[in-house]
Amino acid sequence: MRDVSIIGTGQTPVGEHWDTSLRHLALEAIKSAAKEADIDHVDGLFVGNMLAGELSGQGNLGALIADFVGLRGVEAVTVEAASASGGAAARQAYLAVAGGVMDFAVVVGVEKLSDVVGSAAITAQATATDSDYEAAHGVTPLAIAAMMMRRYMHEYDAALADFASFSVNAHDNAATNPYAMFHNKLSVRSFVKAPLVADPINLFDAAAPADGAAAIILAPTAWARERGDGSIRIAASAAATDALALAERREPLWLAAAEKSAGAAYRQAGVTPGHIHLAELHDAATVLAALSLEACGFVERGGGVNFAKSGGITREGRLPISTLGGLKGRGDPGGATGVYQLVEVAQQLRGQAGPNQIAHARVGLAQSLGANGATAITHILMKDE
Amino acid sequence: MRDVSIIGTGQTPVGEHWDTSLRHLALEAIKSAAKEADIDHVDGLFVGNMLAGELSGQGNLGALIADFVGLRGVEAVTVEAASASGGAAARQAYLAVAGGVMDFAVVVGVEKLSDVVGSAAITAQATATDSDYEAAHGVTPLAIAAMMMRRYMHEYDAALADFASFSVNAHDNAATNPYAMFHNKLSVRSFVKAPLVADPINLFDAAAPADGAAAIILAPTAWARERGDGSIRIAASAAATDALALAERREPLWLAAAEKSAGAAYRQAGVTPGHIHLAELHDAATVLAALSLEACGFVERGGGVNFAKSGGITREGRLPISTLGGLKGRGDPGGATGVYQLVEVAQQLRGQAGPNQIAHARVGLAQSLGANGATAITHILMKDE
Numbered sequence: 001m002r003d004v005s006i007i008g009t010g011q012t013p014v015g016e017h018w019d020t021s022l023r024h025l026a027l028e029a030i031k032s033a034a035k036e037a038d039i040d041h042v043d044g045l046f047v048g049n050m051l052a053g054e055l056s057g058q059g060n061l062g063a064l065i066a067d068f069v070g071l072r073g074v075e076a077v078t079v080e081a082a083s084a085s086g087g088a089a090a091r092q093a094y095l096a097v098a099g100g101v102m103d104f105a106v107v108v109g110v111e112k113l114s115d116v117v118g119s120a121a122i123t124a125q126a127t128a129t130d131s132d133y134e135a136a137h138g139v140t141p142l143a144i145a146a147m148m149m150r151r152y153m154h155e156y157d158a159a160l161a162d163f164a165s166f167s168v169n170a171h172d173n174a175a176t177n178p179y180a181m182f183h184n185k186l187s188v189r190s191f192v193k194a195p196l197v198a199d200p201i202n203l204f205d206a207a208a209p210a211d212g213a214a215a216i217i218l219a220p221t222a223w224a225r226e227r228g229d230g231s232i233r234i235a236a237s238a239a240a241t242d243a244l245a246l247a248e249r250r251e252p253l254w255l256a257a258a259e260k261s262a263g264a265a266y267r268q269a270g271v272t273p274g275h276i277h278l279a280e281l282h283d284a285a286t287v288l289a290a291l292s293l294e295a296c297g298f299v300e301r302g303g304g305v306n307f308a309k310s311g312g313i314t315r316e317g318r319l320p321i322s323t324l325g326g327l328k329g330r331g332d333p334g335g336a337t338g339v340y341q342l343v344e345v346a347q348q349l350r351g352q353a354g355p356n357q358i359a360h361a362r363v364g365l366a367q368s369l370g371a372n373g374a375t376a377i378t379h380i381l382m383k384d385e
Numbered sequence: 386m387r388d389v390s391i392i393g394t395g396q397t398p399v400g401e402h403w404d405t406s407l408r409h410l411a412l413e414a415i416k417s418a419a420k421e422a423d424i425d426h427v428d429g430l431f432v433g434n435m436l437a438g439e440l441s442g443q444g445n446l447g448a449l450i451a452d453f454v455g456l457r458g459v460e461a462v463t464v465e466a467a468s469a470s471g472g473a474a475a476r477q478a479y480l481a482v483a484g485g486v487m488d489f490a491v492v493v494g495v496e497k498l499s500d501v502v503g504s505a506a507i508t509a510q511a512t513a514t515d516s517d518y519e520a521a522h523g524v525t526p527l528a529i530a531a532m533m534m535r536r537y538m539h540e541y542d543a544a545l546a547d548f549a550s551f552s553v554n555a556h557d558n559a560a561t562n563p564y565a566m567f568h569n570k571l572s573v574r575s576f577v578k579a580p581l582v583a584d585p586i587n588l589f590d591a592a593a594p595a596d597g598a599a600a601i602i603l604a605p606t607a608w609a610r611e612r613g614d615g616s617i618r619i620a621a622s623a624a625a626t627d628a629l630a631l632a633e634r635r636e637p638l639w640l641a642a643a644e645k646s647a648g649a650a651y652r653q654a655g656v657t658p659g660h661i662h663l664a665e666l667h668d669a670a671t672v673l674a675a676l677s678l679e680a681c682g683f684v685e686r687g688g689g690v691n692f693a694k695s696g697g698i699t700r701e702g703r704l705p706i707s708t709l710g711g712l713k714g715r716g717d718p719g720g721a722t723g724v725y726q727l728v729e730v731a732q733q734l735r736g737q738a739g740p741n742q743i744a745h746a747r748v749g750l751a752q753s754l755g756a757n758g759a760t761a762i763t764h765i766l767m768k769d770e
Contacts, residue, residue, distance in 0.1 A: 001485050021517060052512075054438050057520055059512035060467035063626040063642075063759040067633065073645055075624040076760070077473045080463040082445035088462045092477055099484015100386050127437075127444035132406060135442055239460040241448040248452065257448075260458060374448040375461070 003221035004097045005231035005384060008037030009343040014181045014212040014331035016114040022052055022061065023068040025213035026110040030069045033106070033215040042217075043102035045069075045076040048089030048109035050335035054124040055116045065108065082128035083141075083284065085109065086338025087239075087368025087377030090216065094237045094379075097218045105218045109339030113209035113332075125209070128371040130245035142206055142285065144246050144372045146198035149287035151252055153200065156302040160200055164191040165308040166286040167204050167329075170322040173315065174329025176355040181210050181331030207284045210331035214339040216346070221384060232346045235271075235363070236380040238264035244374045255288075257376035258295035258367060265365070265378040266297075273297040276380070277361045278320045278348055280341035282369035283327045289313075292367060293321070296378075320358050323348060338368030342379060349383045388606035389482045390616035390769060393422030394728040399566045399597040399716035401499040407437055407446065408453040410598035411495040415454045418491070418600040427602075428487035430454075430461035433474030433494035435720035439509040440501045450493065460487075467513035468526075468669065470494065471723025472624075472753025472762030475601065479622045479764075482603045490603045494724030498594035498717075510594070513756040515630035527591055527670065529631050529757045531583035534672035536637055538585065541687040545585055549576040550693040551671040552589050552714075555707040558700065559714025561740040566595050566716030592669045595716035599724040601731070606769065617731045620656075620748070621765040623649035629759045640673075642761035643680035643752060650750070650763040651682075658682040661765070662746045663705045663733055665726035667754035668712045674698075677752060678706070681763075705743050708733060723753030727764060734768045 010032025012025050020028075026047070047061045058064065062076030081088040086109030093105040116124065126135040129144060152158060167186055174180035186204055194202040224231035240260035243249045250256060266272060273296060281296070283289035290304030298319050299307040307313065313321045324330055324344040327337060345364035347353045361383075368377045395417025397410050411432070432446045443449065447461030466473040471494030478490040501509065511520040514529060537543060552571055559565035571589055579587040609616035625645035628634045635641060651657060658681060666681070668674035675689025683704050684692045692698065698706045709715055709729040712722060730749035732738045746768075753762045 023517075050444065051438070053436070053509075056516060057508065057512050058516040059435065059465060060629060060756045060759060062466055063756065064515065064629045066626045067628045067759075072628060073625055073642070076466075076626045077477070077624070078465040079477075080444065080465055081447055081461075088447075092462070092464075092480075095477075095481050095484055095486055099480055099486060101480055101484060123442065124438075127442050130449065131442040132408075239462070240458055241451045241461045243452045243457060244445060244449045257458070371445045371448065374445060374452075 001098050004094050004218050004234045005221040005224040006216050006346050007219045007224050007231050008033035008217035009346050011179050011214040011340060011343050012212050013179045014210045014333055017211040022056055022058060022110055022112055023065055026065045026108045027069050029213035029215035030106060030108055033217045037217040039104050042071055042074055042104050042106050044096055044105045045071060045074055046089040046093040046107045047078045048086035048335045048339055049078055049111055050080060050082055050085045051124050056112055081375040082370035083334055084338055084368040084370030084375040084377050085335030090342055091237050091239055091377050093218050094234055103220060107339055108213055108215040109336035110213035111334035111336045112211040113334050114211050133245045141372060142198045145285040145287060146201045148252060149200050152287050155253060158305045161188060161192050162305045162309055163286040164188040166283060166289045167191055169313050170326040170328035173323055173356055174325025177324040180325040180329055182329050201285050205286050207327035207332035210333045212333035212336050214336050214343045216342055231384050232349050233382045233384040234379055235382040236265035236268035239377045242374050244371055255291050255295035255373040257373055258292055261376040261378040262296040265380050269380040275363050276365045277363050278323050278358045279365040280344055281321050281367050283322055284332055315358055323358055324356050341366035345381050349381055386483050389479055389603050389619045390606040390609040391601050391731050392604045392609050392616050393418035393602035394731050396564050396599040396725060396728050397597050398564045399595045399718055402596040407441055407443060407495055407497055408450055411450045411493045412454050414598035414600035415491060415493055418602045422602040424489050427456055427459055427489050427491050429481055429490045430456060430459055431474040431478040431492045432463045433471035433720045433724055434463055434496055435465060435467055435470045436509050441497055466760040467755035468719055469723055469753040469755030469760040469762050470720030475727055476622050476624055476762050478603050479619055492724055493598055493600040494721035495598035496719035496721045497596040498719055499596050518630050526757060527583045527586060530670040530672060531586045533637060534585050537672050540638060543690045546573055546577050547690045547694055548671040549573040551668060551674045552576055554698050555711040555714035558708055558741055559710025562709040565710040565714055567714050586670050590671050592712035592717035595718045597718035597721050599721050599728045601727055616769050617734050618767050618769040619764055620767040621650035621653035624762045627759050629756055640676050640680035640758040642758055643677055646761040646763040647681040650765050654765040660748050661750045662748050663708050663743045664750040665729055666706050666752050668707055669717055700743055708743055709741050726751035730766050734766055
């Protein structure tokens with residue numbers, strides 16, 4: 001095992017890219033990352049994708065994208081773990097470089113969710129639930145999040161308006177991120193009046209399915225240091241799972257996989273939650289942001305919503321989250337999202353987040369959740385000084 | 386990098402399992418493998434699957450299967466590379482164990498292709514082609530293989546009957562494999578008279594899409610040796626890609642990815658094609674078996690069909706292939722197929738192939754192809770003595 005660093009990052013704007021195919025989105029992100037990395041060869045490509053087969057009729061994205069970006073012949077594979085696919089692809093690439101099998105690995109998360117609308121889109125999204133015991137009864141991923149939110153409101157005596165701070169913060173930060181899907185600010189008043197999507201989750205509570213691609217390039221830290229242009233070290237990489245079906249989990253309001261993978265990541269990096277300067281969490285719905293804060297140990301159980309309400313998650317707060325918009329503000333391109341999170345944490349640690357920059361950011365956490373927490377991949381990045 | 390061994394194998398019969406779900410198939414294969422491996426914990430689960438999202442409405446098989454087989458919490462992920470998904474999942478697990486991140490990794494290939502028939506099944510299979518430039522014009526994976534076969538017949542002056550030996554050999558071997566889909570023998574006469582599927586490929590030329598699951602468990606070779614019950618060492622693991630679209634490949638009759646990954650595998654294992662005692666190749670259509678023999682260097686270019694015709698591929702031949710039926714005789718459960726190949730090579734090296742046993746088998750090769758050769762994963766296994 002050797003240390004691994006991120007030596008290049010790239011991303012496309014997140015949005016509705018009806019005129020751009022999967023391969024073109026991937027190319028755009030990889031090109032930017034390759035320009036930054038400036039390396040003369042690549043040993044492997046890891047694609048994070050969730051629904052290309054279902055929505056674009058395209059499988060085997062590994063070979064397809066390798067060829068299209070000029071890497072024909074290179075080892076390439078697609079990694080899937082529902083909405084954690086991007087984080088999972090990054091972890092597989094990390095394993096290859098850390099283990100010494102590869103020196104330079106490209107990770108690209110790419111997804112097109114907006115081409116298909118209506119019931120076909122819902123059916124595709126529902127593959128992230130337990131198809132026999134949830135989807136078969138009409139349950140979608142967002143419906144599961146809605147049940148979690150309803151339970152949270154009951155258990156911790158929270159009102160709808162109490163969740164607003166997550167979305168307000170996300171839109172505040174997205175407003176100045178040129179790659180984000182939404183640039184409009186959001187008020188608590190708008191939040192509570194938004195039309196319902198899956199009661200109690202409304203339009204401004206849920207992240208929008210979107211299209212986009214993000215890429216990172218990994219290399220051995222020793223190599224990056226020798227070159228000496230201040231890379232970002234992956235101080236920890238950890239993955240864990242939980243039951244897919246909500247009814248099968250030990251506690252519906254506890255993200256056990258998130259807790260397990262974050263805990264393993266803290267141990268690997270030799271840090272505690274208090275050392276983390278910013279976190280990109282999987283805020284596909286506000287309740288997931290709250291539960292992630294709790295599972296990662298940033299706040300006590302049941303304290304997520306109040307922490308957000310009291311300003312703890314803003315750029316000036318104790319633990320800034322969704323610093324470039326998060327899933328809610330940047331948009332949620334499925335299997336690409338986990339790679340966007342890593343790109344954004346790297347941006348912050350490098351001091352390249354522009355108006356969104358967090359002061360003194362040296363340690364950042366990115367956590368990618370699949371299927372409302374059935375899969376959790378946690379990475380901790382550190383500025384390599 | 387440390388050596389990795391296979392310490393357990395399991396498989397379900399291949400067939401049409403209408404009454405058994407993905408998770409139950411996976412459980413059956415993993416249970417058998419776990420019984421053989423007899424270990425007290427597992428560090429990770431790697432699922433090879435191609436079409437569960439499209440055909441069973443189920444994504445995130447990693448978390449789902451981990452939970453169902455009693456491994457809730459364990460790191461788990463799905464790996465996809467079209468019909469090479471099983472080989473690709475094995476390679477990811479190999480990377481994790483070889484790199485020292487995991488000690489014990491479970492690989493399960495699982496697929497259900499027979500639940501859905503008609504155009505939906507064809508559409509799903511076609512995700513393995515280039516959707517924009519092939520599937521959009523109605524081209525399916527088998528149609529691509531048919532074009533390759535037609536070209537092969539033209540280029541090397543081969544007749545339909547010349548390809549029969551591949552299927553005859555596959556059925557001969559499947560007849561005595563209790564896990565195989567077909568137990569009927571096949572004559573050259575039946576082969577040439579079979580109804581066409583995609584001209585010139587006929588019913589007895591193409592492997593049947595099927596359901597099934599196969600599993601292997603990996604551990605460090607040093608650990609396996611200490612326990613001392615004769616494990617199978619993974620002497621090489623290599624992957625490569627080519628263009629997805631046939632028209633984009635340098636030569637339609639040359640499996641460049643198969644050549645590249647086999648070449649890398651030979652170098653890793655320190656062997657030449659002449660050292661291989663048996664090979665499980667991706668005979669989804671007979672022409673792919675012929676081209677694989679050529680790309681792997683077992684015969685000269687254009688010599689694959691004649692090699693088979695002269696008996697080179699039978700159990701007593703110079704290079705036995707499809708020794709337990711291959712894709713044609715055992716059946717082709719998509720993303721599970723690559724793991725079946727590894728299980729079968731391990732069976733041979735352990736001397737557990739029953740009536741199908743190859744004499745003096747100590748080095749075996751398994752090659753998993755995705756999308757008619759756009760992805761190729763080659764493993765070389767050796768009896769660890």
